[in-house]
Amino acid sequence: MAKILAKVSEKDVTSAIVDTFYSMLREYTESDVIIVGAGPSGLTAAKELAKAGKKVLVIERNNYLGGGFWIGGFLMNKITVRAPAQEVLEELGVPYEEYTEGLYVADGPHACSKLIGAACDAGVKFLNMTSFDDVVIRDGKVAGVVVNWTPVQALPRQITCVDPIALESKIVIDATGHDAFVAKKLEEKGLLKTRGHGSMWVEESEDAVINHTSEVYPGLIVTGMAVSTVFGLPRMGPTFGGMLLSGKRAAEVALEKLKELE
Amino acid sequence: MKIYVEDSFWDSFLFFEGIRKFFRFSVEFNPYKFKDPYFLAYIRVRNPNKREFYEPFPVEVENEKRGLIKGVIYDGVELLRYFSRDVDISEPTVLITNRLIATFGEDGRYHLRMIVIGPAAIISLKGILYAPAKPLQYYMMHSFGFDEKIDVKVDKVLKMLLLQFYAYFKHEEIFCESEECMLHNCHTTEEIKKVKGLCERHRKMFGDSVNLRGLS
Ligand SMILES: [Zn+2]
Numbered sequence: 001m002a003k004i005l006a007k008v009s010e011k012d013v014t015s016a017i018v019d020t021f022y023s024m025l026r027e028y029t030e031s032d033v034i035i036v037g038a039g040p041s042g043l044t045a046a047k048e049l050a051k052a053g054k055k056v057l058v059i060e061r062n063n064y065l066g067g068g069f070w071i072g073g074f075l076m077n078k079i080t081v082r083a084p085a086q087e088v089l090e091e092l093g094v095p096y097e098e099y100t101e102g103l104y105v106a107d108g109p110h111a112c113s114k115l116i117g118a119a120c121d122a123g124v125k126f127l128n129m130t131s132f133d134d135v136v137i138r139d140g141k142v143a144g145v146v147v148n149w150t151p152v153q154a155l156p157r158q159i160t161c162v163d164p165i166a167l168e169s170k171i172v173i174d175a176t177g178h179d180a181f182v183a184k185k186l187e188e189k190g191l192l193k194t195r196g197h198g199s200m201w202v203e204e205s206e207d208a209v210i211n212h213t214s215e216v217y218p219g220l221i222v223t224g225m226a227v228s229t230v231f232g233l234p235r236m237g238p239t240f241g242g243m244l245l246s247g248k249r250a251a252e253v254a255l256e257k258l259k260e261l262e
Numbered sequence: 263m264k265i266y267v268e269d270s271f272w273d274s275f276l277f278f279e280g281i282r283k284f285f286r287f288s289v290e291f292n293p294y295k296f297k298d299p300y301f302l303a304y305i306r307v308r309n310p311n312k313r314e315f316y317e318p319f320p321v322e323v324e325n326e327k328r329g330l331i332k333g334v335i336y337d338g339v340e341l342l343r344y345f346s347r348d349v350d351i352s353e354p355t356v357l358i359t360n361r362l363i364a365t366f367g368e369d370g371r372y373h374l375r376m377i378v379i380g381p382a383a384i385i386s387l388k389g390i391l392y393a394p395a396k397p398l399q400y401y402m403m404h405s406f407g408f409d410e411k412i413d414v415k416v417d418k419v420l421k422m423l424l425l426q427f428y429a430y431f432k433h434e435e436i437f438c439e440s441e442e443c444m445l446h447n448c449h450t451t452e453e454i455k456k457v458k459g460l461c462e463r464h465r466k467m468f469g470d471s472v473n474l475r476g477l478s
Pocket residue numbers: 438439440443444445446460461462463464
């Protein structure tokens with residue numbers, strides 16, 4: 001009987017994984033941009049920057065990429081965006097329909113997988129199951145991140161005793177959602193003061209998130225819900241358009257900053 | 263009465279004629295511009311449970327200069343204090359703004375406001391849409407991402423608020439118990455719908471000052 005799959009040894013499989021992973025890791029000890037968090041805003045920023053020819057590494061603490069973008073309100077896997085964010089869906093090739101004037105609906109799995117695919121196609125590299133631990137600061141500027149395996153970070157330090165590693169970059173983007181882990185780390189060091197996010201609910205807060213997507217400390221850009229935490233903006237509803245457009249804005253800001261550094 | 267309208271939406275302000283016809287005395291309209299973007303960025307509400315002001319980030323001052331203020335909430339008391347110092351308030355003076363304003367309550371929380379009253383007043387057009395509580399269905403639909411239309415007659419509420427300030431300024435009258443009276447302190451869109459005109463007592467006080475036709 002003919003074999004369907006080629007015959008390879010177990011050790012070849014292991015070597016293939018180890019070799020390629022570690023050569024990638026070695027190459028990405030230094031990037032143009034490191035993005036922490038692979039939700040809709042982080043992925044969009046990553047895709048845009050890679051498309052512009054930048055070397056981009058995304059850190060994600062979970063195994064899966066996409067954050068909350070797989071699913072909409074009440075665990076229903078439809079995602080909604082408001083105009084003009086449907087243009088981003090259009091670019092990604094995600095089918096959508098107009099539900100009411102200016103409000104568009106798409107399938108969460110379709111939108112999320114297309115966005116991840118587009119980021120990969122653009123050349124973005126990912127370290128998933130990798131948690132942000134600390135920032136690298138050099139000459140008064142954020143110059144990278146310190147990371148560790150998520151399972152290691154989840155265990156008490158006295159059991160694991162595994163030190164984290166540092167990865168350098170010209171710019172770091174905090175796309176960690178409401179937690180704003182990177183910005184909070186700077187706050188711990190007394191370098192930044194975040195305002196905590198508001199619970200007053202205002203429809204326009206999506207606009208505010210886009211308008212405030214910016215560099216908040218030299219070398220650190222915030223995007224997505226992290227913006228809301230850093231600036232103390234009101235809460236917003238579950239439409240994802242603001243996240244996608246904030247990601248785009250973060251990429252624009254990063255490109256400007258990279259240009260200044262050249 | 264002097265009514266200032268923030269210059270950013272002076273051109274799109276729809277209520278000049280309605281307000282002029284509502285009051286039987288003369289109303290003077292003027293555009294108004296806040297001159298200090300840093301101050302505006304400084305008095306933003308950051309945390310609903312704390313009245314605390316922060317040194318603004320550069321982007322916040324920049325956004326103020328460019329008028330990118332959607333979704334930003336301001337401390338109404340500070341905003342009014344600034345406005346009251348900036349203009350002559352010897353006669354009743356109101357600023358109508360498109361900014362969202364909130365005041366810190368005795369319950370230790372900020373609440374969105376339609377109006378903040380002091381020696382002068384600030385009325386928030388957006389506050390008229392967002393501040394009054396809505397029927398439950400509105401929030402249900404909204405939490406699913408649907409744009410439910412807000413069921414509020416803005417011109418009616420605007421007239422109510424202007425009259426409330428006028429009553430306070432002239433007679434130190436604060437709010438009326440009668441649910442149908444324009445001076446009733448409405449907290450919900452349903453309460454606003456119940457307002458029909460002036461109660462008997464307030465008709466005696468203000469019947470000569472206002473023209474109630476076409477209100478409801
Ligand atoms: Zn009355």
